[in-house]
Amino acid sequence: MSQAEPIPLLADKRHHCPAIFEPEHLLRETRRRKGLSAGSVPEVCILDPDGDIVRHLLDRRQARRNAFWACYHTDLYDFQRQDDQFGIIGCAVGGPFAVLLAEQLFASGCELLISFTSAGQILPIRQPPYFVLIEQALRDEGTSYHYLPPSRYSHLNQALSDLMKVVVAEAQWPVERGASWTTDAPYRETAAAVSARREEGILAVEMETASLYAFAQARGRPVVCFAHVTNQMGQNEADFDKGEAEGSPTALHLVSLIARQWRKHGQLIMAQITRGGLP
Numbered sequence: 001m002s003q004a005e006p007i008p009l010l011a012d013k014r015h016h017c018p019a020i021f022e023p024e025h026l027l028r029e030t031r032r033r034k035g036l037s038a039g040s041v042p043e044v045c046i047l048d049p050d051g052d053i054v055r056h057l058l059d060r061r062q063a064r065r066n067a068f069w070a071c072y073h074t075d076l077y078d079f080q081r082q083d084d085q086f087g088i089i090g091c092a093v094g095g096p097f098a099v100l101l102a103e104q105l106f107a108s109g110c111e112l113l114i115s116f117t118s119a120g121q122i123l124p125i126r127q128p129p130y131f132v133l134i135e136q137a138l139r140d141e142g143t144s145y146h147y148l149p150p151s152r153y154s155h156l157n158q159a160l161s162d163l164m165k166v167v168v169a170e171a172q173w174p175v176e177r178g179a180s181w182t183t184d185a186p187y188r189e190t191a192a193a194v195s196a197r198r199e200e201g202i203l204a205v206e207m208e209t210a211s212l213y214a215f216a217q218a219r220g221r222p223v224v225c226f227a228h229v230t231n232q233m234g235q236n237e238a239d240f241d242k243g244e245a246e247g248s249p250t251a252l253h254l255v256s257l258i259a260r261q262w263r264k265h266g267q268l269i270m271a272q273i274t275r276g277g278l279p
Contacts, residue, residue, distance in 0.1 A: 119205060
């Protein structure tokens with residue numbers, strides 16, 4: 001490629017223009033081909049890239065497959081905690097897959113999406129495992145650039161960030177807040193790159209958040225991402241300890257707290273989000 005040629009990832013991106021292929025098109029044809037009845041998914045849904053929470057729920061017979069989820073790639077499971085219904089999808093690894101599912105979830109009736117992604121420690125604030133509410137994510141991936149013009153970070157919506165202050169304060173376990181580094185290539189995390197991210201104050205590295213937050217801003221959708229910092233990228237023996245039940249009880253506790261605050265303030269937050277969108 002000559003210097004005059006633009007990088008394909010950044011070229012011809014008319015961010016304000018609608019796409020030819022929308023999630024509703026795929027959902028319509030999936031329902032037709034699979035003979036699925038029309039229906040919706042729960043209001044609050046969860047992406048579980050490692051699949052630990054899904055397995056935890058299924059092992060305890062606390063979740064069942066959603067019969068209306070029209071997707072070729074995944075199963076959506078419904079479960080209940082206290083008076084709240086949730087949907088959850090496991091093993092949605094990487095920005096492209098996470099955003100594909102986010103698009104389809106919101107087109108299917110989801111109103112709030114929460115992601116819990118396993119992450120590697122960058123800034124050693126304490127010993128893993130622990131959770132981080134991701135407030136901004138470094139855009140070292142590709143999907144976000146299809147949704148927003150180039151910038152260094154994508155961000156958690158401010159109204160949701162304010163809501164999360166209450167959730168973090170009420171949590172039974174400490175939850176950190178800060179920035180993550182989203183990459184498409186976990187096996188290309190060089191020592192130089194890790195050092196630079198550490199100097200920038202980034203807490204963890206993961207594979208979905210920059211993509212999901214860019215989608216959220218561009219589409220006017222509420223998305224909240226947590227990093228479950230479980231490892232130091234295999235630099236120590238006995239790495240990747242996720243805690244009790246692979247961290248599922250903590251994640252589900254946070255989900256319940258978020259749902260309770262969403263019931264109180266969700267409509268107001270949605271009004272603020274829909275006034276946002278692309279800059």
